[in-house]
Amino acid sequence: MEFLKKEQVSGIVKEITPAQILFASTSQPDYSMSRCFLIQIDYGDYIVLEGGHCSCYDFDEVEWSGTSYTGEELKKLASSTWLNDYADTKELAIFVQRYIGK
Numbered sequence: 001m002e003f004l005k006k007e008q009v010s011g012i013v014k015e016i017t018p019a020q021i022l023f024a025s026t027s028q029p030d031y032s033m034s035r036c037f038l039i040q041i042d043y044g045d046y047i048v049l050e051g052g053h054c055s056c057y058d059f060d061e062v063e064w065s066g067t068s069y070t071g072e073e074l075k076k077l078a079s080s081t082w083l084n085d086y087a088d089t090k091e092l093a094i095f096v097q098r099y100i101g102k
Helices: 006-015 071-078 087-099
Strands: 023-028 033-040 043-053 065-070
Touching: 006 033, 006 043, 006 065, 023 043, 023 087, 033 087, 065 071
Parallel strands: none
Antiparallel strands: 023 033, 033 043, 043 065
């Protein structure tokens, strides 16, 4: 696991291709919203991008955060109660448990 620097995340966001997006989730429309993406960088290397905004901004104005994981790290994280306790990441945990490393 590695937390990515702001500059790294900006570069990744600009270069993502649709084929790299394995999972995407958007919270329910509300005053503030969040999004979560699972991006495959290379076989066995993934990045989880997360961002949010309040109603005064759009997702174009979001400052994204990113963390890189190996497939094994993702599977461990997906089986943890921490990831499964939050609505925004529970769907990601289910996806990882079903599809990553199978």
